[in-house]
Amino acid sequence: MSIFDIPTLDLARAQFAFVVSAHIVFPAFSIGTASYLMVLEALRMITGKEVFLRIFEFWKHIFAVVFGMGVVSGVVMSYEFGLNFAHFSDKAGPVIGPLMGYEVMTAFFLEAGFLGIMLFGRNRVNKWIYMFAVTMVAFGTLLSAFWILSVNSWMQTPAGFAMNDVGQFIPQNWWEVIFNPSLPYRFVHMVLAAYLTTALVVAGVGAWHHIKGTADDAVRTMFRMAVAMILVTAPIQIFAGDQHGLNTLEHQPAKIAAMEGHWETSKGAGLILFGIPNPSQERTDYKIEVPYASSLILTHSLDGEVPGLGDFPADERPPMTIVFFTFRIMVGLGFAFAAIGLWGGWLMWRKRLHEPGLFHKVALVFAPGGFLAIIMGWFTTEFGRQPYTVYGHFTTAESVSNLSHGAAWAALIGFVVVYAFLFGSGTFYLLRLMRRGPESAEPVENTPQRAGGVAGAMLANDVTTEKEEAHV
Amino acid sequence: MSGFAHYLPDIWAAIIAFAILTYVVLDGFDLGIGILFPFLGSEENRTRAMNSVAPVWDGNETWLVMGGGGLLAVFPLAYGIILNALYVPIIIMLLSLAFRGVAFEFRGKTRRWQKLWDKAFFGGSLIATLAQGAILGGLLRGPEVTDRTFTGGPFDWVSWFSLGTALALVAGYVMLGSAWLVIKTSHGLYDLARRVGQVSLIVTLGFIALASLATPFLHPEYYHRWFQWPGVIWSAVVPLLLMVAGFGYWTAIRSDRGVVAYLSGIAIFVLCFAGLGLSIFPYIVPASITIREASTTAMSQGFILVGAAIFLPIIFAYTAYAYWVFRGKTSEHEHHY
Ligand code: HDD
Ligand code: HEM
Numbered sequence: 164m165s166i167f168d169i170p171t172l173d174l175a176r177a178q179f180a181f182v183v184s185a186h187i188v189f190p191a192f193s194i195g196t197a198s199y200l201m202v203l204e205a206l207r208m209i210t211g212k213e214v215f216l217r218i219f220e221f222w223k224h225i226f227a228v229v230f231g232m233g234v235v236s237g238v239v240m241s242y243e244f245g246l247n248f249a250h251f252s253d254k255a256g257p258v259i260g261p262l263m264g265y266e267v268m269t270a271f272f273l274e275a276g277f278l279g280i281m282l283f284g285r286n287r288v289n290k291w292i293y294m295f296a297v298t299m300v301a302f303g304t305l306l307s308a309f310w311i312l313s314v315n316s317w318m319q320t321p322a323g324f325a326m327n328d329v330g331q332f333i334p335q336n337w338w339e340v341i342f343n344p345s346l347p348y349r350f351v352h353m354v355l356a357a358y359l360t361t362a363l364v365v366a367g368v369g370a371w372h373h374i375k376g377t378a379d380d381a382v383r384t385m386f387r388m389a390v391a392m393i394l395v396t397a398p399i400q401i402f403a404g405d406q407h408g409l410n411t412l413e414h415q416p417a418k419i420a421a422m423e424g425h426w427e428t429s430k431g432a433g434l435i436l437f438g439i440p441n442p443s444q445e446r447t448d449y450k451i452e453v454p455y456a457s458s459l460i461l462t463h464s465l466d467g468e469v470p471g472l473g474d475f476p477a478d479e480r481p482p483m484t485i486v487f488f489t490f491r492i493m494v495g496l497g498f499a500f501a502a503i504g505l506w507g508g509w510l511m512w513r514k515r516l517h518e519p520g521l522f523h524k525v526a527l528v529f530a531p532g533g534f535l536a537i538i539m540g541w542f543t544t545e546f547g548r549q550p551y552t553v554y555g556h557f558t559t560a561e562s563v564s565n566l567s568h569g570a571a572w573a574a575l576i577g578f579v580v581v582y583a584f585l586f587g588s589g590t591f592y593l594l595r596l597m598r599r600g601p602e603s604a605e606p607v608e609n610t611p612q613r614a615g616g617v618a619g620a621m622l623a624n625d626v627t628t629e630k631e632e633a634h635v
Numbered sequence: 636m637s638g639f640a641h642y643l644p645d646i647w648a649a650i651i652a653f654a655i656l657t658y659v660v661l662d663g664f665d666l667g668i669g670i671l672f673p674f675l676g677s678e679e680n681r682t683r684a685m686n687s688v689a690p691v692w693d694g695n696e697t698w699l700v701m702g703g704g705g706l707l708a709v710f711p712l713a714y715g716i717i718l719n720a721l722y723v724p725i726i727i728m729l730l731s732l733a734f735r736g737v738a739f740e741f742r743g744k745t746r747r748w749q750k751l752w753d754k755a756f757f758g759g760s761l762i763a764t765l766a767q768g769a770i771l772g773g774l775l776r777g778p779e780v781t782d783r784t785f786t787g788g789p790f791d792w793v794s795w796f797s798l799g800t801a802l803a804l805v806a807g808y809v810m811l812g813s814a815w816l817v818i819k820t821s822h823g824l825y826d827l828a829r830r831v832g833q834v835s836l837i838v839t840l841g842f843i844a845l846a847s848l849a850t851p852f853l854h855p856e857y858y859h860r861w862f863q864w865p866g867v868i869w870s871a872v873v874p875l876l877l878m879v880a881g882f883g884y885w886t887a888i889r890s891d892r893g894v895v896a897y898l899s900g901i902a903i904f905v906l907c908f909a910g911l912g913l914s915i916f917p918y919i920v921p922a923s924i925t926i927r928e929a930s931t932t933a934m935s936q937g938f939i940l941v942g943a944a945i946f947l948p949i950i951f952a953y954t955a956y957a958y959w960v961f962r963g964k965t966s967e968h969e970h971h972y
C-alpha cells in the first residue's frame with residue numbers, strides 16, 4: 164500500500180492527533196508555570212525578598228512565549244472538531260458544546276483579560292491588583308483544564324444523556340455529564356502531570372546552571388523549590404495513576420486489557436513488565452512477567468479476574484501494540500521521576516544539593532521527560548478507546564467529515580510543516596532564554612527597551628544575541 | 636416547554652452574531668495593523684504599532700474562539716457543516732493566525748531573524764483577513780447540503796464574489812487599524828495613519844457598494860429580501876446610514892479624534908452585518924439549514940445561556956479594565972518587560 168492509499172478517515176485522525184499532541188505540550192507547561200509564578204509573587208509579597216522577583220521575571224519571559232504558542236495552537240483546536248469530525252460535532256455537540264462554551268467564558272477570557280496586565284502592567288497597577296492578575300491567570304489555566312477534561316472524560320465514560328430521533332446525544336442531567344465517572348481521576352492526574360512536568364523543567368534549568376557554574380542565589384532557590392516539588396508530586400502521581408487505572412478497569416475493560424497485554428481473561432494474572440504483543444496470533448511474545456501482580460494491582464486480590472482482549476469482538480478492539488508500549492513508557496518515566504525526587508531530597512537533606520555531581524546531569528536529561536510522559540499517557544488514553552469517539556456509542560468512522568482526500572493530505576502536511584517551523588523556532592528561543600538564566604532578566608523598572616511583545620529584555624542583550632546566533 | 640424556550644434559538648443566534656461582530660471589530664484593528672506593518676516606515680514605528688496592541692490582542696482573538704465554540708454549543712449541525720464546507724479557507728486562516736500570533740513573541744527575540752517575523756506578522760495578518768473574507772463570501776453562496784451532510788467539493792467557495800469580500804475585509808480592517816493608531820500614537824506614525832485611514836475608508840465603501848449590488852443576485856432568496864416590502868425600506872435606509880458613518884469617520888480621522896473615527900468604523904461594520912443578517916435570516920447555513928433546524932435542545936441552549944448571562948458582563952468589565960490600564964498614547968519604550 165502506498166502512502167497515497169491511506170484512507171481519508173486516517174488522515175483526519177492523524178491531523179487531529181498531531182495538532183492536539185502539539186497543543187497539549189504548551190498548556191501542560193503553562194498550567195504549571197502560571198501556578199509557579201503565582202507562588203513566587205506571593206512569596207515576594209510575604210517575605211519581601213528580591214530573589215523571588217528575579218526568579219519571577221525570569222520565568223515570566225518563558226511563560227509568555229509558551230503561552231503564546233498555547234494560544235495559537237489552541238485556537239486551531241476549537242475548530243478541529245468541526246473540520247475533521249463534522250458528524251461527531253453534529254451528534255455530540257449538544258453535550259460537549261456547552262462545556263466548551265463554559266471553558267471559553269470562564270477560562271479563556273479570564274486568562275486573556277489578565278495576561279496583558281501580568282506581562283506588561285507591573286508599573287501601571289498597584290501590587291494587590293498585580294497579584295490578583297497573576298492569580299486569575301493561574302486560576303484560568305486550571306479552569307480551562309477542568310472543562311476540556313470534562314469534555315474528554317465524557318467521551319471516554321459518557322453519562323447523563325439520552326438519544327433523540329436524529330441520533331444526537333441529548334443532555335439529561337448536567338451534573339452527571341460534567342462530573343462523569345472518569346473526570347475526577349483524569350483531572351487530578353492531568354494537573355499533577357502539569358505540575359510535575361514544570362518542576363522537571365525548572366530543575367533541569369537549575370541543574371544546567373549548576374553544571375556551568377552560573378548558579379547564583381536565584382538559581383539555587385528555584386532548583387531547591389523544583390526538587391522539593393518533584394519529591395512531593397511524583398509519588399502522588401503514581402498513586403493517582405493507579406486509581407485512574409482502577410477506574411478504567413470498571414468502565415473501559417478493553418483498554419485495560421490492551422494496556423496490560425492480556426489476551427485471555429484470567430484469574431491470578433501476571434503483570435507483564437515487557438513483551439511484544441502479537442495481534443495476529445492473539446498472544447504476547449517474549450513476556451517478562453511478575454506472577455499474580457496484575458490481579459493484585461487491579462483487583463487487590465491474588466486471584467482476581469482480569470480482562471483479556473481476545474474476549475472482545477475483533478472490531479471492538481483497540482490497537483494493543485501502541486497502547487501497550489505507550490503505557491509502559493509513561494509508567495517507567497513516572498517511577499524514574501519518583502527516584503529523581505528521592506535522590507534530590509536525600510542530597511538536600513545531606514546539604515549536598517548544590518555540589519557538582521551526577522545528580523545535576525540526570526536532572527538535565529530528564530528535564531523534557533514530563534512532556535514525553537504526558538504525550539504517552541494521552542496516546543494510551545486515546546488509542547485505548549478506539550474504535551469509538553463516544554465510548555460504546557459512536558465510532559470514529561461515523562464521526563468523520565466529508566473530506567476530499569487531497570484536501571485532507573494538504574492540511575496534514577500544512578500543519579506538520581508550519582508547526583515544525585513555528586514551534587521549532589519557539590523552542591529554540593525558549594532554550595536560549597533558559598540558558599541565559601535569571602541574572603539576565605533584569606527587573607523591569609529600570610531598563611528602557613525597544614522591542615514589542617516579549618521582546619523586552621532580550622534586545623538589551625543584543626551583543627550576546629548576535630554572538631550566539633553566529634553559532635547556530 | 637415554556638414560551639421562553641421557544642425564543643432560545645433566536646436569542647442564541649443574536650449572541651453568536653454579536654460574538655462574531657465583536658471579534659471582527661476588535662481583532663479587526665490588530666489585523667489591520669499587521670497589514671499596515673511593512674508600510675509604517677521605520678523600525679521604531681513598527682515596534683510602537685505592535686506595542687500598542689500587544690497587551691490586548693489575545694483577548695481580541697478569544698472572541699473567535701467564542702464564535703466557533705458558541706456555534707458548536709448551540710448550533711452543532713451548522714458548526715459541522717460550515718467547517719466541513721469551508722475546510723480549506725478555515726485551515727488557511729488558522730495557520731496564518733498562528734504565524735502572526737507567534738510573531739508578537741518572537742520578533743524581539745532575535746536580531747538576525749527579526750525581518751522574518753515582521754514578514755510573518757504582515758503575511759499572517761493579510762492572509763488571515765483574506766481567508767476570513769473568503770469564508771464570508773463562500774458561506775453567503777450557500778454550501779451544498781444533503782441530509783445533514785455537506786456534499787459539495789473542497790473549492791466550492793472560490794468565486795469572484797468571495798474574492799470581492801476578501802479584498803473588502805482587508806480594506807475594512809485597515810480602516811479600523813488606522814483609527815487605532817491615531818488613538819494610540821503621536822507624530823510620524825500618526826500622520827501616516829490619518830492618510831491611510833482616508834484611503835481605506837473610500838476603498839471600503841466602494842467594496843460595500845459593489846458587494847451590495849452583487850448580493851441580491853447570488854440567490855433569488857436574497858433578491859426578494861432586498862427588493863420587496865419590507866426589506867426595501869432597509870435597502871433605502873442602509874446606504875444613507877453608511878454615508879453618515881463614513882462622513883463621521885472621514886471628519887474624525889482628519890482632526891485627531893481617533894475614538895470617534897474608530898466608533899464610526901464600527902458603525903460601518905455593524906450596518907454591513909445587519910444587511911447580512913437581513914439577507915440570511917432565518918437560515919444559519921444560507922439556503923439550506925435554518926436557525927431552528929440547527930438548534931440543539933432547550934436543555935443545552937438554556938444551560939449555557941445562564942453562563943452567558945452571568946459571565947459575559949463580567950468579561951466586559953475586566954476587558955474594559957484591561958484596556959483602561961493601557962490607555963493613552965503608546966511610546967516606543969512601553970509594553971516590554
Ligand atoms: C507527567 C506525566 C505523567 C506521569 C508521570 C504518569 N502519567 Fe498517567 N497519564 C498522564 C500523565 C502521566 C496524562 C497525560 O495526564 C494522562 C493521559 C490522559 C489522562 O487522563 O491522563 C495519563 C493517563 C493514564 C492512564 C489512562 C487512563 C485512561 O484513559 O483510562 C492510566 C491508567 C495512567 N495514566 C496511569 C499511570 C500510572 C500507574 C503512572 C505511574 C507511574 C502514571 N500514569 C504516570
Ligand atoms: C491534549 C492531549 C491529547 C492528546 C496528546 C491526544 C491524542 C490523541 C490521539 C493520538 C488520537 C488518535 C487516536 C486514534 O485515532 O487512534 C486522538 C484522537 C482524538 N482525541 Fe485526543 N488527545 C488529547 C486530548 C484530547 C481531548 C482533551 C479531547 C476532547 C476534548 C480529545 C478528543 C479526541 C478526538 C475527538 C479524537 C478523534 C477521534 C479518534 O481518532 O479517536 N483529545 N487524540
Ligand code: HEM
Nearest residue numbers: 189190193230233234237238240241271304307308311700
Ligand atoms: C487535556 C487537554 C487540554 C488542556 C489541559 C488544555 C488547556 C489549555 C490551557 C491552559 C490553555 C491556555 C493557553 C495556554 O496555557 O497555553 C489552552 C488554550 C486553548 N485551548 Fe487547550 N487544552 C487542552 C486541549 C484542548 C482541546 C482538545 C481544545 C479544543 C477543543 C482546546 C482549545 C483551546 C483553545 C481554543 C485555546 C486558546 C484560548 C485563548 O485564546 O486563550 N484545548 N488550553
